[in-house]
Amino acid sequence: MPMAVDVDGVSKTYVTDGVKTPALNAVSLSVGEAEFVGICGPSGSGKSTLLSLIGGLERPDRGQITVFGQDLGALSDSQLIDFRKRHIGFVFQDFYFLEVLSVRKNVALPLRLRRLSRRQIRDSVDTALDLVGLGHVADKRTRYLSGGEKQRAAIARAFIANPGLIICDEPTGQLDRVNARQVLDLLRALSDRGTTVVMVTHDLVAADACDRVILLDKGRVEPAPRQQAHA
């Protein structure tokens, strides 16, 4: 299986007020293309740090991260921004919408960076919102959406530009069981369509939906308890 993500010996330590806090210690892992991988572990295990490093939002202190064959460490800040724009979509636990914009305009943001006509953008947004079942709230402000609707809108924003990799940080963390199931189904559908999904979660139900789960503890990868192939 061709590799979408390859993490090799990555370490990261945060320094706050002179106090060093190790987050990751020589982590190595790989994620295949179109794989749906869960990263699990207790709080402070380094899950979100690993996700931000794979997403190119931060740089590791040591080690190498390769996404779709590109060594992220070799890219300048502006090249990294371009790379994210073309290859990576993000879903956050707290959604992170621009509250001054409508659902439609929030979802359209990644397309605004491409040379597309207004009509093309509108059509793509309508399709994406229909796919996640939010066509009826397209023109509402995001603050009027329920938690489940917000997360589905966030997923629409993440996949609308057809990235090869979608990174999700606790996407079901704030959702009830029904809404969590809908979100996981959406992510599964994206994976089935060929998108690689890397999801941080501490939710066992969410982990169960993944093809494979990687355990992190104290900044290190633990031996996997199981590997589950998606049927």
Next chain:
Amino acid sequence: MLDLIANSLRRTWLRTVLMIAASTMCFLLFGLLGTVFLSLNKSVTGDDSGRVITVNRINIQQPLPVRYADEIARTEGVADVSLGVWFGGYTEQPGQQFPAFPVRGAPYLALYPEIAVDPAGRARWLDERRGVLVEQRLADEEGWQVGDAVVVNSLIWPQQDGSKAWSFTVSGIYRDDSPFGARTLLMHYDAFNEARRFGTDTVAWLVFDLAPGADVADVARRIDDRYLNSGNATRTQSEEVYQQAYLNQFGNLSQIVMILAAAGFLTSFLVLANAQALTLKERARDYAVLLTLGFRRATLALAAVGETLLTVGIGAVIGLSVAWAYIVWQPIDLGSFLPDIDFHGEVLWAALPILLLLAVLASAAPLASTFRLQIMESLR
């Protein structure tokens, strides 16, 4: 991005309104003070007439003997010579003075070609000892017409009988669009001199043209040297320098105006910079999201400057419009001794760099923060 700016401004509408108000005040002040500044400067530098003025060396208020006029006329390099006296004219309220001058008629009109009077009016005035020439705007204000018998009160000069109410006939009406020309009134020095109770045979200033090829510094030095040890030493200078010295009597007006404008600018800058800093702090997470999605820092910085520019720009349009309207409909009256204050187009051009400077300066700190912004820190 325009959507984002517009919606952001709407979301914090009260702050937006206050920012626009701060900018409006800045440009209102700039429009009014800039107009005064330009009017004062144009009154000095706008007219290179070539005329030369001689006044008392002590100060402009001290008189000179009228015989100096004839003596100076005989000086090599001097052409037409006229003279003038402050009359301090008003009709009803002493506070509503207009510039009235006893002058020597024919040479004065020759020296001031900007006084546009029809030949009949000119001839009538030169013939009528108690006649006056009245500038169009003063005539319109007072409702005077040619041939009217009018009474002009003097703040300074009583007649032989003690009365300060002087009777004249309007001989002609003229137009003078030079900086000090509006609302002026000219009367004959000889008639005035005979009728006044004191100060006979004195003048406030002498004005003359140079003969072709004469050098103003050379002529001025010869005149001033001649009277250096007399009881009435003179100071001779070009009209431009004289006007500047005259304006300086009232203090360094240009400097005062500039200081006030700078204070207004600084205050507005502080208000806007503070508001922008608050705005960016609130929007740090939004910017982090946009950076995550692939927007460039330069784009976000441009949006921040654009937002400030829009806010300041709206304020500038309102402020300058109000300044223009105020000056047009409610002219600034600096008294009859200072030139007319007109709104100058240069104020608008000068406002453009001020607008850009204000927007960039007010955005400077937020801009720096935008380029330093750490995505993950802002999202946590």
